[in-house]
Amino acid sequence: MKATPTAIPDVLVIEPKVFGDARGFFYESFNGKAFDEAVGRHVEFVQDNHSRSVKGVLRGLHYQVQQPQGKLVRAVRGSVFDVAVDIRRSSSTFGKWVGIELTEENHKQLWVPPGFAHAFLVLSETADFLYKTTDYYAPAHERCIAWNDAAINIEWPEIGMIPVLSAKDQAGVSLNKADTFE
Structure with missing residues (x-):
C-alpha cells in the first residue's frame, strides 16, 4: 500500500498494490496493519457503507x-470526484479543500480523518x-455544509x-454558519 499526503497533509491518497493479468486483478482493499502504518496511528473502523448513485448526484458536504x-472511501464501480474540507478551526488549512477522482480502474482510496466535511459527485x-x-452514523449529530459555498470554492x-441533491443537502449551510471543530 502506498500512502501519499495531499495538499492537506492529514488527508491521504491510499493506493493498494494491484496484481493483474489477463484473468483480472487482485488487491487487498484494506489491511489494518498497513493502514495504521500509513497514517501513523491505530485506526479502528466500526461500520462499512455502500452507496449507489447515478450520474450527477452530489452527496455532501457531510460530517458529524x-x-x-x-x-476511508473508494469507488468500486464507476467514477466519482471526492472532496474533503478541513473544518477544524485551529488548523492552518481550515476551510481548504482537496479533491481526487476515484474510479474502479485506478483503485485509489481517500483517507478523510475526523474533523473534515466530505462529499462526492x-x-x-x-x-x-x-x-x-471510525464511528457509527448518528443522525442527530449530522451536519451539512453547502456544496457550492463560495467561501470554500470547490472546483x-x-x-x-x-x-x-437530496433535500438535506439542498439545506446545507455556509461554512461561516456551520458548526465546526476547534
Missing part, C-alpha cells in the same frame, strides 16, 4: 459534530461508493448538468 467519523453513469467509518468537475 459529535461522534465525528474518519472515512458522480461522474459516470452510475457509481458504487464504499466507505469505512467541481463540469458534468454538463446541475448536480442532483
Whole structure:
C-alpha cells in the first residue's frame, strides 16, 4: 500500500498494490496493519457503507459534530470526484479543500480523518461508493455544509448538468454558519 499526503497533509491518497493479468486483478482493499502504518496511528473502523448513485448526484458536504467519523472511501464501480474540507478551526488549512477522482480502474482510496466535511459527485453513469467509518452514523449529530459555498470554492468537475441533491443537502449551510471543530 502506498500512502501519499495531499495538499492537506492529514488527508491521504491510499493506493493498494494491484496484481493483474489477463484473468483480472487482485488487491487487498484494506489491511489494518498497513493502514495504521500509513497514517501513523491505530485506526479502528466500526461500520462499512455502500452507496449507489447515478450520474450527477452530489452527496455532501457531510460530517458529524459529535461522534465525528474518519472515512476511508473508494469507488468500486464507476467514477466519482471526492472532496474533503478541513473544518477544524485551529488548523492552518481550515476551510481548504482537496479533491481526487476515484474510479474502479485506478483503485485509489481517500483517507478523510475526523474533523473534515466530505462529499462526492458522480461522474459516470452510475457509481458504487464504499466507505469505512471510525464511528457509527448518528443522525442527530449530522451536519451539512453547502456544496457550492463560495467561501470554500470547490472546483467541481463540469458534468454538463446541475448536480442532483437530496433535500438535506439542498439545506446545507455556509461554512461561516456551520458548526465546526476547534
